[in-house]
Amino acid sequence: MAWFMGIDIGSGTSKGVITKDGESIAVEILASGINYNEVALKLREKLTAKARLDPKEIAYAIATGHGSKNVSFCQEQVSDIRCCARGINRIYPSARTIVDIQGQSSQVISIDEKGHVINHAASEKCATGSGRFFNILANVLQLELADIGSLSLTSNKPIYLNTGCAVFCESEVVTRVSEGVPVEDILAGAVKVFAEKMGALINRVGMRKQCAISGGGTLNPGIVKALEQKLKTQLLVPQQPQLVTALGAACLAEEKWQ
Amino acid sequence: MTDMFFAGLDLGSTMTKVVIIDNNEKIWASEITHTGAAHRRLANKVMEKALEKAGLSFNSLALVIATGYGRMSVPFADKQISELSCHARGVVHFLPTVRLAIDIGGQDAKGLKIKDGKLEDFVMNDKCAAGTGRFLEILSNFIGIGLNELGPISMKATDKCSCNNVCTVFAQQEIISHLSDGIPIEDIVAGLHEAIAMRTVRMVRRIGIEPDICFTGGVAKNCGIVKAFEESLGFPVFVPENPLLSGAIGAALLGKEIVMNNGEKDVTIKRPDRHLEAVSFFK
Numbered sequence: 242m243a244w245f246m247g248i249d250i251g252s253g254t255s256k257g258v259i260t261k262d263g264e265s266i267a268v269e270i271l272a273s274g275i276n277y278n279e280v281a282l283k284l285r286e287k288l289t290a291k292a293r294l295d296p297k298e299i300a301y302a303i304a305t306g307h308g309s310k311n312v313s314f315c316q317e318q319v320s321d322i323r324c325c326a327r328g329i330n331r332i333y334p335s336a337r338t339i340v341d342i343q344g345q346s347s348q349v350i351s352i353d354e355k356g357h358v359i360n361h362a363a364s365e366k367c368a369t370g371s372g373r374f375f376n377i378l379a380n381v382l383q384l385e386l387a388d389i390g391s392l393s394l395t396s397n398k399p400i401y402l403n404t405g406c407a408v409f410c411e412s413e414v415v416t417r418v419s420e421g422v423p424v425e426d427i428l429a430g431a432v433k434v435f436a437e438k439m440g441a442l443i444n445r446v447g448m449r450k451q452c453a454i455s456g457g458g459t460l461n462p463g464i465v466k467a468l469e470q471k472l473k474t475q476l477l478v479p480q481q482p483q484l485v486t487a488l489g490a491a492c493l494a495e496e497k498w499q
Numbered sequence: 500m501t502d503m504f505f506a507g508l509d510l511g512s513t514m515t516k517v518v519i520i521d522n523n524e525k526i527w528a529s530e531i532t533h534t535g536a537a538h539r540r541l542a543n544k545v546m547e548k549a550l551e552k553a554g555l556s557f558n559s560l561a562l563v564i565a566t567g568y569g570r571m572s573v574p575f576a577d578k579q580i581s582e583l584s585c586h587a588r589g590v591v592h593f594l595p596t597v598r599l600a601i602d603i604g605g606q607d608a609k610g611l612k613i614k615d616g617k618l619e620d621f622v623m624n625d626k627c628a629a630g631t632g633r634f635l636e637i638l639s640n641f642i643g644i645g646l647n648e649l650g651p652i653s654m655k656a657t658d659k660c661s662c663n664n665v666c667t668v669f670a671q672q673e674i675i676s677h678l679s680d681g682i683p684i685e686d687i688v689a690g691l692h693e694a695i696a697m698r699t700v701r702m703v704r705r706i707g708i709e710p711d712i713c714f715t716g717g718v719a720k721n722c723g724i725v726k727a728f729e730e731s732l733g734f735p736v737f738v739p740e741n742p743l744l745s746g747a748i749g750a751a752l753l754g755k756e757i758v759m760n761n762g763e764k765d766v767t768i769k770r771p772d773r774h775l776e777a778v779s780f781f782k
Contacts, residue, residue: 368668
């Protein structure tokens, strides 16, 4: 009997998964805050409580993500690229391309049938290529982040935004609001800008079917639809896309131990 | 010959500039006002102020040229000329031997390659706030230091801190993390200036870097950026006395040249129905 743990410390939220025989038996999501080790310890506490385990019973733990190097109790750190690839492979063995949309960056990963990384491209230099873009939009339009996606889906006349810069977009959005353009049309336009960015990133890696998505940004159904239109294919969408990387870390921990 | 007067109006995203010159290229008046939301429609007021300073009436202007981002919506202009042509002309007026002109305005950055006083090639960034005046505006606001103080503060830097994030949004977070690491603000500001300079240098490298180099636009008023440019370009950088006016002066000079060249052909370009009226976007 052995249990494994994956801890994914992101810029906004931190995620943890405990697995047993490759199945996840406990999951937890917390805000990252400013002390990454503290949030990791809290994740471990909550996860082991949910699984009715003692932390000592975790055979192997892997930390990944933006703040993984601050985590004190894991045996190993692994890049989020490998963990994400492994996580998607566990959920969707047929996936060959992954679009991973995180709070401060996004990446496209090309994988083989075993979940090994073949190629990879990241957008981390520009806020428009990350979930941050939607935080900015939510803020300027005074909407809840969670509502943006579904609201954008109600538009049948997306506007064309002239810019791919989050800062300039903010000004343009204010202008459009003052012109009386419905907010759903503005959002649908912004989602298209984002999908264009992702399309360019996917082209750098090369699109191989099937394509899966992961990361918190994926919770926005507007993005999923816009990407499906852009890529002209149906995407594999996990039920809990934010947990994919933590799950992958736990799976890698299990393989490591065996 | 009696004096003739020419006006150039540069309606930028952030500032509206007007220059009035005579046929000897002497500047009679110049005016710079925030474009803002209201003034975007009131370019005529800026023109009125300049005319008042020069002691001239609107009708005495032989030709009014509009340039800049909002040039198409100036109803009282006789002609519109692209800002690239106007900037090139203005820069050559400031520095006749110029080969590379860098102009960083409120929302864009341009590089102009000039040969024998003529525009040969250009590069431009108007797609991303990083490397434009907007970047500095947002960051100065964010750290609570006036835009005009950034340059002098950065001059005090002893150990310039490198800023890796080009994105305006991410740069704000980077500033927080540098500040929490105890890095002095002057070292951070100097690092931000260097980041803008490096980004611009990478852009203008596409058209070639050759002296003499002239730097204009609002951002040229920041001595820290000028210094960062000189370090990364490896050449001295000339900044005219009023770097914001290059587009408006260039427009006025091009206006003068049009009238002078047409004088022999006896063609009227001045619109007979020209009135000094407010800008309208909804015609």
